[in-house]
Amino acid sequence: MALDFTDKVVVVTGAGNGLGKSHALLFGARGAKVVVNDLGGSGSGEGSDASVADGVVAEIKASGGDAVANPDSVTDGDKIIQCALDTFGRVDVVVNNAGILRDKSLHKMSDDDWDMVYEVHLRGAYKVSRAAFPHMRDQGYGRFVMTTSAAGIYGNFGQANYSACKLALHGLSQTIAAEGRAKGVKSNTIAPIAASRLMGTVMDEDAMKLLRPESVSPLVAYLSHDSCDATGGLFEVGAGWISRVRWERSQGAFFDPAGFSPDDVEAAWEQINDFSDATHPTSPADTFRAIQANPHLNG
Template sequence: MTQELRFDGHVVAVAGGSAGLGRQYCLDLARSGARVIVGGRGPSTEQVVTELRALGGEAVECIADVRDGERLISRALEAYGRIDGLIVNAGIVRDRSFARMSADEWREVLSIHVDGAFACVKAAWPVMIAQGGGRIVLTTSGAGLHGNFGQANYAAAKAALIGFMRTLAIEGATRNIYCNAVAPMALTAMTESVFDEEMKSTLAAPLVSPFVLAMVHPACRENGSIIETGGGWASRLRWQRSRGIRFEETDFGAGDVLARWNQITTFDDVDYPDSTKDSLDAALGRQ
């Protein structure tokens, strides 16, 4: 049984909403009553708005680079006077082994993903504070969590967004601004060339969208989490840390460290750090 989650009266901007997962988010938001700002760089942005209106939804386009986040949020304010949710989905890949990767390929990917997310959130943040809250979903990737051959630039960008999201979650919590990140696995133009037939048939965009809509809804209380999802499956990821070792004397050397390396790296006994304070407490022997 499908349990509907309504967004009536709520305004949600989707950066990178003109294709793939972003388009799916926009369609599902419109079906759920949201007023949607579809952000994108090409004519397909207007085509998505036409689709949303055909469904009876309210939507406007914002044809702009994701790094022009001010334009996206201004469009929301001009059209609807507020911004309740922000999904930053825009991204590119420039895959190449690190030995062959150019500085331009590195900078372009980092700029679109990281500078783009910064620009969108920076523009929405004061508006959300003034109106008493909001929900933000950034898009990370398994590459940012684990690395991936030929994607040093993409992995670095997606890892950066995790740190960005975690800090926003801390700073926004007292303002009722909650921020999370989704690591989606879905068939899109970006993944079509690397997915096999089983992946293409199983990892459909509509099976990711409900999890993202849940996170961007005002009723969601999750904050600071990475949600990995695909094929109707989702889980929350968190850091795990080995207990490690402590040298009580200060006259130890690198040889002593290497001799006990297995004790540092084994996960037979673990804890789950959640903040920089947890790391400081471990270093100071407070645990």
């Protein structure tokens, strides 16, 4: 049977354009009641235009779906969640997608460029999630999808502000996954690649055609569905490719915690960097287990 969202209330931030719009249309077509949030500003975060969210709501309704427009900034996340509660009475899914770009290399970065990107991507996702999480805990059900970026996972020239905030979103997601585990609340992170107005400046026309936002939304919908058990995951997705990314750790080298030198580190450098027999830690407990395996601690 097709995955269905009837009776589910889904909030998609930044749903007026690009990826968010594609997610919202898919949720709407699958029976969800959708809160289409979009401030309607420029790609670098200037201005606002409430009609941007209205247009997507009109599209969902024209196809027989149910949706409400919300023009607030994600930095007022509590207002967006209140809109979901006032209109539809609950909130089941939050897709944190809103974003802007203010690309500058670090030595040219202004505090304003840093702060704006932080406000929208990280503080905004925090505010929306903070407002939604208690309702999800109380009802014993909820799904979050955070939107990071390859720039966040790997770093990218000219995107110090963006990459820092984007990877932080995965940290937030992993902690929501931990705190929500016993309460039926799951959280995952996607790193999409899609043609959009944010990518228009860095991609040629042929690449833009291949990278449809509609190729990202099926993963977002699956991660948001009852039937999906994944939580704390990180997925790269684009142009019909979906892959999971995880941490990998070398076996490492042990030293005597009573005292060791930089020369000891140099001597063990190859072993520290040797990924044969690597492990894939998933929690701070795995770090403590590794530390406790130090033979110097065990006589």
